[in-house]
Amino acid sequence: MKIIRVTFVLIMIFVLAGCANLKAVRDYAGESAKLSAYTELTTRFRDTYKREQPYLFGEADQLAQENDRRRKAAYEDLMKIHQRVSLYMQALATLAGENAFDLSKEIDSLSGVIKAYPDFGIDSKHVDAVAGIAKVIAKWITSDYQERAVRDMVREGNEPLQKTLQGMEALVRCYKKTNENERKTVLGFFEVEIPFTDSPKEKLLNVLARAHVEAKTVEYKNVELKYGEAEKGIRSIADGHKKLLESIDRLSSEEVKTIISNFAKDIKTIRENLQKIRG
Amino acid sequence: MxxxxxxxxxxxxxxxxxxxxxxxxxxxxxxxxxxxxxxxxxxxxxxxxxxxxxxxxxxxxxxxxxxxxLSQSQKSITELIDTAKGKIKTIKKIAGFIDFIADLLVLAAAAYAAKTAPILAALEEIRKDVEALNKN
Structure with missing residues (x-):
């Protein structure tokens, strides 16, 4: 009787062990959480005035100061949007994580305890045998629980996430257009002024101005790449999540794993490209 | 506007x-x-x-x-994050519960052997487990 009871307890506990193979989901969500191009560009958007201020005068400068104030006011909310997406992805990665539903440590200590007390009336051979069978069953049951938790999150999360990502794409577009006006204000200033510095007396000024334009042109070119990469990154996250939703019932199939893994790789590549861009 | x-x-x-x-x-x-x-x-x-x-x-x-x-979507996402955290926490509770069972088994074994010192030690472990479970 005792052996049956202990065996039952053992099975119940070992059954809770094991974990689903959701590595692809985890990688995708993990990479998505790390993509920070949006925050960088949001900060750049906030700091627009700091960069264009030397080139603005009179009424244009007054308008720019008002814009500066409003951009700073919007900053916190803009950052929150990214923070939520990032937290969502972190939660999804944790939910799909290897350790989220893994109780093997606790089970090991429990079987250790049982083995250490021969008074229970079962020897270690029995414990191992029961653990062996239980682990197979555990794999089914916990895989199922974990997959279901991930499925629920992806299903319910898709709509608000897609909407948020669309919003972020639109925001990056507005940042980009703001940046274009900034570039045209800064470079346009030199374009207008340089032709009037062609006298021999102003040679030094002319050279300095042209050298400055050169540096600024490179700076803006690099930044423009960032907007493109950020948009690509946001779209990859959106497409990856859409794919997750579509294949929600086949998360463990090799084909789906490959597709989701590729999204994770794309996002990682985009992140690395962004790090390579200077300025 | x-x-x-x-x-x-x-x-x-x-x-x-x-x-x-x-x-x-x-x-x-x-x-x-x-x-x-x-x-x-x-x-x-x-x-x-x-x-x-x-x-x-x-x-x-x-x-x-x-x-x-985006305010509505943001709210939904926040709720989902909380739900996910709750699910992960449930599992952690189960982990605490297994600790509890392990210590309970130690107590049973000590009681079976009628040894006072191990019984007291096991009781102390169980007290800690219950505290930890209540905290979650």
């Missing part, structure tokens, strides 16, 4: 930006052909810069529209 729709605001800002671009092209042509002096060129460029600031102001309006439009 007369232009309530975010897309409309953005489109209008685009048009203003394009106007500034056209002014710039014309200005550069005038400078190249020496149609205007430096002072006039500076005045025209200031007008161009003002238009760009007007456009940028509209882009801020568009940005604020987008943020407002």
């Amino acid at each position: 007369a232009l309530a729709n975010q897309k409309q605001v953005e489109d209008f800002a685009d048009i203003i930006s394009e106007c500034a671009d056209s002014i710039h092209v014309r200005l550069m042509k005038a400078i190249k052909n020496k149609e205007i002096d430096q002072y006039t060129a500076q005045l025209i460029f200031q007008d161009e810069a003002m238009l760009r600031q007007r456009a940028n102001s509209l882009y801020i309006d568009a940005v604020n529209c987008i943020v407002d439009g």
Whole structure:
């Protein structure tokens, strides 16, 4: 009787062990959480005035100061949007994580305890045998629980996430257009002024101005790449999540794993490209 | 705001930006052909810069529209994050429960052998487990 009871307890506990193979989901969500191009560009958007201020005068400068104030006011909310997406992805990665539903440590200590007390009336051979069978069953049951938790999150999360990502794409577009006006204000200033510095007396000024334009042109070119990469990154996250939703019932199939893994790789590549861009 | 729709605001800002671009092209042509002096060129460029600031102001309006439009989605996402955290916590509770069972088994074994010291030690472990479980 005792052996049956202990065996039952053992099975119940070992059954809770094991974990689903959701590595692809985890990688995708993990990479998505790390993509920070949006925050960088949001900060750049906030700091627009700091960069264009030397080139603005009179009424244009007054308008720019008002814009500066409003951009700073919007900053916190803009950052929150990214923070939520990032937290969502972190939660999804944790939910799909290897350790989220893994109780093997606790089970090991429990079987250790049982083995250490021969008074229970079962020897270690029995414990191992029961653990062996239980682990197979555990794999089914916990895989199922974990997959279901991930499925629920992806299903319910898709709509608000897609909407948020669309919003972020639109925001990056507005940042980009703001940046274009900034570039045209800064470079346009030199374009207008340089032709009037062609006298021999102003040679030094002319050279300095042209050298400055050169540096600024490179700076803006690099930044423009960032907007493109950020948009690509946001779209990859959106497409990856859409794919997750579509294949929600086949998360463990090799084909789906490959597709989701590729999204994770794309996002990682985009992140690395962004790090390579200077300025 | 007369232009309530975010897309409309953005489109209008685009048009203003394009106007500034056209002014710039014309200005550069005038400078190249020496149609205007430096002072006039500076005045025209200031007008161009003002238009760009007007456009940028509209882009801020568009940005604020987008943020407002996302409030419901943001709320849903926050709720989902909390749900996920809850699920992970449940598992942690189960982990604590297994600790509890392990210690309970130690107690049973000690009681079976009727040894006082191990019984007291096991009881102390169980007390800690129960505390930990209640905390979650």
